[in-house]
Amino acid sequence: MADAIEIVFHGRNAASFVEGFDALLEVAARIRLVPDEPATEADAEALRRADVIIGNRFQASQPRPERLRLYHVSATGTDGIALDALPPGATVCNCYGHEPAMAEYVMAALLSHQVRLFDADRRLRKGEWPYRAGAAANIHGEIGGKALGLLGFGHIGRAVAAHAKAFGMAVHVANRSPVPMAGDVDTSHGLDDLSAFYAAADFVVVSLPLLPETRGLVDAAAFDQMRPDAVLVNVGRGPVVDEAALYEALAHRRIGGAVIDTWYRYPEAQGDVTAPSRFDFAALHNVVMTPHMSAWTDGTIRRRQATMADNINRHFTGRACNNVVRPAD
Known part of the structure; x- marks a missing residue:
């Protein structure tokens, strides 16, 4: 898989979307889970080398993903994402489905x-x-x-x-x-x-x-x-x-x-x-x-998986992404 893209699911929220995700991809990919706070140097290196990060929290204190081409928020809101901490060449998308x-x-x-x-x-x-x-x-x-x-x-x-x-x-x-x-x-x-x-x-x-x-x-x-x-x-x-x-x-x-x-x-x-x-x-x-549960259903997971996988497929086959929050410079 020399040409496989590196996809990091970053954090507990993002980890909920991993199961079955690879079956939705049209491009070769290696998938890695990294906790909200990288626990090892391997975790930190995975963020630095990621072509795609899926998550809903990213701060300037995190290892800078210099190779990043797509940051996909695993939710709608982007208030947990420090956009300035992401490389300007990375497209940022979000998803609905909730x-x-x-x-x-x-x-x-x-x-x-x-x-x-x-x-x-x-x-x-x-x-x-x-x-x-x-x-x-x-x-x-x-x-x-x-x-x-x-x-x-x-x-x-x-x-x-x-x-x-x-x-x-x-x-x-x-x-x-x-x-x-x-x-x-x-x-x-x-x-x-x-x-x-x-x-x-x-x-x-x-x-x-x-x-x-x-x-x-x-x-x-x-x-x-x-x-x-x-x-x-x-x-x-x-x-x-x-x-x-x-x-x-x-x-x-x-x-x-x-x-x-x-x-x-x-x-x-x-x-x-x-x-x-x-x-x-x-x-x-x-x-x-209730404990912020209204959107967290099996249906939301499936719909957001589909959106995120579709945007990865689009981005790496030269098509325009949907739900773009910040286009690449």
């Missing part, structure tokens, strides 16, 4: 808020029948006919909108760029027109990326503009929602509840026990907490 999984997560969150399956199960095991049909006090809700507010209308927002429409929901969108009111969208707002957007929504789903202009966008004033029974679902980036304002809104029941999948603090190493916030969200009864 939107079907995240749309299912969002719909599960909405449904679980209205259809109290787990509470009904827990209480019936004790002989209690609080949701039994036939009494007005036992009625539970439906998501059909409810209003869904999508703060962000990229890949995730569009997938959620399609699912929501299938359940008969109204869809209101707020986005950085204009969104036409057609198909799955009932009303559209800019990020400078959020008061009417918040007031219209029974559920507010945050899927915006974390940028200087979106950090803390959902603040105390936003919660004041929401309906008192509104439910916030954050699958974007934690700090798009102001941490203290979210805790206060939930603790003082200014909104109906929240489902939070993206947080403010994360474990530094696998196996670490880490609270996801400086505030005690775990003590609140009107919040569902």
Whole structure:
């Protein structure tokens, strides 16, 4: 395999995509796994000699990959990549493929808020029948006919909108760029027109990326503009929602509840026990907490594998790559 390209899967996240990857390649390749922090000189040399690196974390302290021709982010966000630490001749691409999984997560969150399956199960095991049909006090809700507010209308927002429409929901969108009111969208707002957007929504789903202009966008004033029974679902980036304002809104029941999948603090190493916030969200009864799991499915792995392998095939057979974040100089 003298002409084989050197592919490094760098880090724990990237290692999840290795199995079966070689079968998707049209070019000869040698594949090596390197931990997030190179453990040996051989690991460091593998990064230096790599033609392709797949990963989602790369800092200037890492061995410089002088031969690099393609850096493929194994996710969508590039905030963990120090682009200046990569050679200017390397193309940088990212991948999506997470939107079907995240749309299912969002719909599960909405449904679980209205259809109290787990509470009904827990209480019936004790002989209690609080949701039994036939009494007005036992009625539970439906998501059909409810209003869904999508703060962000990229890949995730569009997938959620399609699912929501299938359940008969109204869809209101707020986005950085204009969104036409057609198909799955009932009303559209800019990020400078959020008061009417918040007031219209029974559920507010945050899927915006974390940028200087979106950090803390959902603040105390936003919660004041929401309906008192509104439910916030954050699958974007934690700090798009102001941490203290979210805790206060939930603790003082200014909104109906929240489902939070993206947080403010994360474990530094696998196996670490880490609270996801400086505030005690775990003590609140009107919040569902999940550990940044919404996109991490077998389907996401397959779709991202296909994207990354296709771009490697394209790059090394002279075709243009898809999802280019930074073209080679």
